[in-house]
Amino acid sequence: MIHDVIVVGAGPAGLFAAIQASSRHQVLLLEKKDSPGKKLLITGSGQCNLTHTGSVRDFLAFYGRHGSFLGSCLQQFQPDDLLDFFRKRNLEFYISDEGKYFPKTNQAADILNILIQECQKNGVAIKTCERIEKVQRKDQFFLLESNKAIYEAKKLILTTGGMSYPGTGSEGDGYSLAKSLGHSIIPPRPALTPVCVSDFSMSHLSGLSFKEVAIDLFRDHIKKASFTGDLLFTHKGLSGPVILNHSRYLLSGDVLHINFLHPLQAAGLIKEMLDYIQHKGSHSLINFFRAYPVSRNLVKHFFTAIGIKQDLKAAELSKALRTRLIQQLTNFQIEINKVQGFSHAMVTAGGIDLKQVDPRSFQSKICPGLYFAGEILDIDGDTGGYNLQAAFSTAFTAGKSV
Ligand SMILES: Cc1cc2nc3c(=O)[nH]c(=O)nc-3n(C[C@H](O)[C@H](O)[C@H](O)COP(=O)(O)OP(=O)(O)OC[C@H]3O[C@@H](n4cnc5c(N)ncnc54)[C@H](O)[C@@H]3O)c2cc1C
Structure with missing residues (x-):
């Protein structure tokens, strides 16, 4: 039987x-796993952040x-x-x-079930x-060989995904299939992935x-670049949207300078701290940070790391320690x-x-x-529902165009 359309993946x-x-x-839709939509x-x-x-x-x-390529779809x-x-x-x-859409049921399975039912x-x-x-x-047809059978189709849609979370079925098979039909592949790289820091001194945080x-x-x-966004400490290093969304640009050996008090810069912090020392010198230094949206645990960590007693009075802070503390907070x-590999990457660039x-x-x-x-x-989006939206919009256009 020659199928009108075969979709792979x-x-x-x-x-x-x-x-x-x-x-x-x-x-005909062919899937290598025992059920569709494992990654979905x-x-x-x-909970599926759909868009x-x-x-x-x-x-x-x-x-x-690559955003402009998606404009039409x-x-x-x-x-x-x-x-x-x-x-x-x-x-x-x-x-x-943050503007992300989730199903009210908070169940990715509800999205998948609708797609399968449809x-x-x-x-x-x-x-x-x-x-x-x-x-x-073969002539004007596609001849496909699976682990079980041979199929023929007039039109072929390849939707085999990338290489991230290979346990879900996306192992890069589609690249070799496309190559055999004459396509070039931009080398796949992990994206939306956390980074590791050797001997991460903040794993307790x-x-x-x-x-x-x-x-x-x-x-x-x-x-090379500047980014702003939410950051998360992990056991091994850094994650959160600001790291994930920019991981496509990061390499081992890169040094990140982090300002935990953005948009306050070092100069502004020195001025405010000197003010506090002058007027509230007998108060605990740590209380100075109550006015700032910075974690007390992080400040305590920096106190320990640079040798400031946790109950130090503001007036007792030496200039050298003040400079180091401000540097840790604004230019750490x-x-x-x-940069974590495909097993941790949410998408493939x-x-x-x-x-x-x-x-x-x-x-x-x-072809x-x-x-x-x-x-x-060769399209990867930021976190926030952008990748699923791209998957659905490109699929709409490809599916309608056949
Ligand atoms: C942990 C995690 C969380 C995520 N959360 C979000 C989110 O909340 N919002 C968002 O927008 N994006 C999210 N993403 C990204 C999103 O899941 C993917 O971008 C999306 O699934 C891509 O869809 P796809 O259909 O192109 O590929 P996939 O979902 O990877 O599907 C490809 C399918 O092809 C099959 N296949 C592969 N090779 C073959 C073959 N040779 N023969 C037959 N079948 C084959 C695979 O088994 C698989 O079922 C997340 C990703 C991960 C890993």
Whole structure:
């Protein structure tokens, strides 16, 4: 049997592309795991941050250098269209303080179930435990070989994801399939991933988070970039949106200069501390920090680290210790030992070279009838629902275009 359309990979992109294509074609969806959407189930810690508030124009800024490539598909299928698709199937959403959309049930499984039900309703055949290992063009058809059978299709949509969290099925298979059809692959790299710091002196503060810290990135003593955002200490180093969202730019050996008191700079802090010492010299130094949105545990850690007694009176602080304390709080330097790999990365940067894909249809420019959607493409977004939105919008366009 020659299928109209075969979709390879039943993640959110594959399921949604299959739904779209099934309005006009007979569709077969092949998945190598024993059930679809393994990664979708763990998104947003199992609660699924589906998308984000903001206009299409706002969205484009959250995909690094590749945002503009998504312009057309985000216009065709906007965040509101995505929410409406699920609302029409009785799933409501709430918005977190940061502007992230989650289903009111807080269950990623509800998103997945709707996608599977919609596939069933539209007659999409889903076959699991089918790992596609080889693909070739034969005349005007695609010939696909799985671990179990051989399939033929007129059109092929590759939605095999990237390489992150390989246990969910995304192990980079799609790259070799696309290569065998003539596509170039931008080398895949882990993104949205935490960093490790060797002998991290703050592992006892793991779980502590900081709002809106400012970080300057130095490489070989040269300032390369500046970021602002929320930071989290882990057992092994640093995470939180400001690290995850910029991990695509970070390398081992980079030095981060962190200002925990952003936007206050060292000069402002010295002035305010001198004021406090002058007027409240008999008070505990640590109480000075009550006026600042900085964790008391962090301040205590710095006291210990540089040898300040926890109950020191403000007037007893020497100039040398004052300078060191202010430096720790406003210009704390930490060297990245390792940027975590694919097993910790939420997404994969790199993938199918966008130069060989038409952004209006997501069809290959070099192999007619071949389409791509989702994370297999060289597109990765920030945390906040941007990656799922990209998976759904690219899948909408690819699925409609076949
Ligand atoms: C822990 C975690 C949390 C996340 N949370 C969020 C979040 O809250 N919001 C957000 O926007 N993004 C989140 N993401 C990112 C998001 O999950 C992905 O960007 C998204 O799943 C990509 O969808 P996809 O369909 O392109 O690929 P995937 O979801 O990776 O699906 C690809 C599918 O293809 C199958 N496959 C692979 N190779 C083959 C083959 N050879 N033959 C057959 N099938 C194959 C795989 O088994 C898999 O089922 C998170 C990621 C992780 C790891």
